[in-house]
Amino acid sequence: MARSREIARTAAEGATDVLHPLITVTRGLRRLAAAGRAKWSATPKERRGPALFLAAACAVVVALLPYGPLLALISLMGAAAWHGRERTVVRTGPDEAETERLKALYEALVPHFSVPEDPAPLFTHGGEWGKAFSDFAFDGDGRPVRLRIAYPAYFPDGEAASRARVERLLQAKSGRGREYLFDWDEEGNQLLMRVLPALPTSIAAQRFVTAPGETVLGFTDDDAVQRTMPVWEGDERRDAPPVVWRTGPRSTEPHLLIVGQPGSGATSLLRSIALQALEHGDILIVDGSGTGEYACLTGRCGVLGVECGPAGALTSLEWAAHETERRLIAANRARQAGRPAPSDTKRPLWILLDRPGVLGHLAAADGRVDPQELLQVPLRHGRAAHVTVVVAEQFDGADALTEAVRTHTRARVVLGPATRDEAEAVLGRAPHTTPTPSVPPGRGYARLGTGPVLRLQVPATPDPYDDATSDAHRQAVLELLPEHSTAAGAPEMHRIAGRRHETTG
Template sequence: MPPAGSSPDRRREALRAAGLTAVLRTPAALAALLARGAGRLASAARRWWRHTPRERRGPVLLTTAACLLALWLTPYGPLLGAVALAGTAAWQGRGRDGEGDGGGPGEAERARLQTLYEALVPHLALAGDPHPRPLYSHDGDWRRAFTGFAFTEEGRLARLRLRYPPHFGDGEPECRARLERLLRARAGRGREYRFHWDEEAGELELTALAPLPSGIRVQRFVTAPSETVLGFTDLHAVRRTVPVVAEGGERRDLPPVVWRTGPRSTEPHLLALGQAGSGTTTLLRSVALQALRNGEVLVVDGGGGGEYAFLAGRGRVVAVEATAAGALSSLEWVVRETERRLLAANRSRQTGRDVPEDVCRPLWVLVDRPSVLSHLARSEGQRDPQDLLQVPLRYGRAVRISVALADQFEGAAALTETVRAYTRARVVLGDVTPGQVRAVLGEAPSTTAPPEVPPGRGYVRLGSGPVLRLQVPAAPDPYDAEASESQRLAVMELLPEPAAAGRRAGP
């Protein structure tokens, strides 16, 4: 017996080990264990074969056949292979996820699973089902419907994989949302959940997610010159991590959401929408501080609140405009600069020379609250500043000109069709509904909203990729007295030196 003072995880592992030892003592139980493990291995092989592309199946089968041939020609190879296969089957056949001998769910866990099963019956049962043993019925057993589950040390449901009947409308968003709301309420509020629908197998997996880190400040991230860290997301969603320094000097490796720009990018321009105070301005400040490492930045502050005044007069900052007239002048310069770069790049390619350095230098055009600028320009009888963005949005990618816009949901209707069409990198911040996320990103998120939405929290989608959770790094205005001292110092450390006297930094 495990010691009484050990942790629940250690007690469960000890019970599983004791149960496996007891099973190995009886031939019938051993045969059942091997059969169960072989079935699981066969199921895993079928799932792999079903999800593997056709062009990868042939090389894998050829490699497997070569390994089996080498094993057959090796002395005692077949015997060793049989022993290894039996050991793998026995290990796979043991109780997992709270199942099996000696590791079954406790009384409270079984009651919770049965209660959840009974709550699913009205939604998944079919009236007059001719099947003799329906998957969901009022006198049914949850063991046939729930194929996998896991609980936390506090007894809360951490993961659940369930089967649903074929008649369930898994292709209808309303049916999905109804079932997700029920599972979220039964699994426990106050947490975020991810729902993964496997329509081919008829299974739904619910996973409780840990909250994203909200104390990361903007810093020099380890990225390529054409990469910008928009924020951080879940570890399973991306394939890389970057080292960061958290609050208190703690060093961590976090998975970033990397936005790639340049001539080879498929989403060279960005649009961020959110509510007031959701962090869209913070996102633009973070992008500007990262862009100043290798390029030039032009900022148009449509809100006129001085949120970008700390960038004025700094090196590689072309201009910081906060008026309608200044915005028009700056954007007209951006149009001429885009045309100049296009002509210079075309002339260089025709003559076989290298493209000039001033054409290859990245230029970032950051526009905050363009809807307000458009309203001010129309009221003064001037041209809409968004019309001037057509040239850099359409042709800027070829000459390393990227446009990033941020606005609030109230002004989203004032955005022009050109802005909507060419900003394929989208960010939604704040306490938003799945319908708002779908309207901006084109797809609803697979995760639920957090119980409390911190600043800079939202969702991101790059092009036609998946919708990911996002936490924007903290980049406050260093002149804001309400910001923390460590975050303000982090912003000041990333600022370039003031521009040299007499240098023409603006348009």
């Protein structure tokens, strides 16, 4: 057990100190030197000269005294031995407060892990908690951060409702406001509860080390994925575990749905995806909120358009549907003729739709078609045509999503505070952790197809034109923006449409 190993290590270090006093003295000298450097650094520059003169005078006086250097050396070694001693208190078990906490947890679990027919119950009122609990650890406030629980074999651990009741109880008794991971070992009849550390929020938008067709949605726990990539976290370079979403003709999750609360970071995730997509393809943005969150992308190379109104959104999405059909027809004709597909049909095209429910409401008021209806062709045939659709919506507007959007977006992201039921409704599976009521922007869960549910922290990608954006994050986003388009005449989308007519003609 971890506690046993810690006790053994502490005892070994104490024995080493007894057998080797030189180690204690050396450690004390190192600590005294560090304290001296800190004191010298904290001394104002105008006082360093007099302090240095006083120290030199004391050294001269000590050197002139009888046995002065020997006494000074003895004093220094004594001080080093005192400061170098180990102050670790060897604990052989939980203290009184921690024991009471474990007893309370044990008593609370008795109704869940016992039945009257059991002749030798593991959980019983007033029983021994040491038989059921092991591998426990506590934080500085005395709250458990790790606990392994052995439960009877007849407990229905295969039922989600039964496990959820136990998890809610443990979360309430161990301390709310933290995120717990519950690992059920159904074969061994054991439950491991761990408190997960908060995911770092200091990773900003940057050039990630990815291959074409790979998009970084955010970062997760170290043991959740088998891949790491180098990232800049402030001024430091380190490896972080990413959540990588793969698109393209061979992807099983070619389209993405993002659902979150207001201010949860869905728009930041869309901006992050757009900046990564512009490195190898073109993007079309339809902003249903109309707040100008994507103004920094207007007129940039590779940005086909940034539409905010219903009329512009319908025109743009209608063009995207025709462009998808054109790509399919051109690629099919090339295959029939034994030629490779034209290069303009293989350049990735991204359709980013933010808040489609607002646009649908405005379109219905004007007697127009819902813009989501125009997404059916890109959603159904986009994978073969190198067309990717990303839809972001809030929880209160999720009911307005069409069946085509729900069916073809197999990659899902939930951002912001959400209950287990809300997360399960979007992801198709409840997360293994307990969501907390307060999370930073960009914090949530991701699930790619039928894969596991992963914790997610979106890289900070704020609007660089927002006055509330920090200078570091503003500069990070501006460095990733492509140059302004210098093409004159019709917009980029219309020029591509012209090439479409020439190709099909």
